[in-house]
Amino acid sequence: MTSRKRLTPEESRSSALQAARDLLIETGPQSVTLKAVAGRIGRTHANLLHHFGSASGLQKALAEHLAKTVCETIIEAVHATRAGLGSAREVVDLAFDAFDREGAGALTSWMLLTGNEDALNPIISTIHELVDEIAPGEADHSGDSMHVHKDTLSLVLLALGDALIGGALAKSLGLPRDTARERAAANLEASLAEHHQA
Template identity: 75%
Template sequence: MASRKRLSPEASRLAALEAARALLIESGPQSITLKAVGARIGRTHANLLHHFGSAAGLQKALAGHLAANVCDAIAEAVLASRAGQGSPRQVVDLTFDAFDKEGAGALASWMILTGNEDALTPIVETIHELVDEIAPEEADSHEEIMRVHEETLALVLMAMGDALIGAALARSLGLPESAARDRAERMLLSSVPGLSQPE
């Protein structure tokens, strides 16, 4: 009988979060159970209980993990855009993909519907930290900072809504499926200082 590879607590936790992320993308948020994640990585239910406390704890940790990865990518895209090496569209696409292809929209909806709303805290806090980190240096007045916060709120809400109903609604209205992304890009170009279209 082959022995299981011993992982550090951090590596074991990360392996569980990556397995949960894969399950989320493949089968939806209802598939993220301690049993399913344990089976995927060859760990016991007790081992996962030790790391996360419950399935709700696993979902909350997954929300934080997704938010951190996505926000890191968005921060890089924003800074690249300011340096003339990227575009606002990349920022929009990363944000929308996080809620759609990466499953954050489905996970957030599932947590709200199952009464696990506090599991959204890591997503909200991470996005807030991202906005504070990438707020343009010239946004030093309260009004400018609030405007950046408002644009972030609009972008995240658009991405979340698009992930849940965007394609069907766009088709119903006779619009291309990219309509919400196109609108979000125009919003960023017109209102966020420092973002520019690449030459």
């Protein structure tokens, strides 16, 4: 009989979150349970209960993990764009991929449908932190000057909507699958150009 490798609490938690993310992407948010994650990483249900408290706690931790990972990537892309090394489309693709391929859209809809809206708080607060880092002075202003806040709102809503219904809607309208991404990139480019002229 082989003994399981002893993991630090951080390693155990990280391993569980990675397994939860994989389950989310492979089979959907309904499969992100303590039992399923425990089985995937070879740990006990009690071990995960210790780390997360409940399935809801696991899902909330997963939302926070996804949000931080995605926002860190988007921050890098925004800095690259500002330095002339990237494009608005790259930022858009990262946001859309986060909600579609990384599972944040499915997790968001699942949290809303199951009445676990507080699990969305990490996603919302992390996006807010992202905006504050990109445009620290905007928080002191209001109205039309908050262009980064408005651009972020539009981008996130488009990315979420596209993840949930974009494929079917584009197909029914006879449009290419990436039409929403193209529109989001065009909107972001126009906003950036307008801001630079101001």
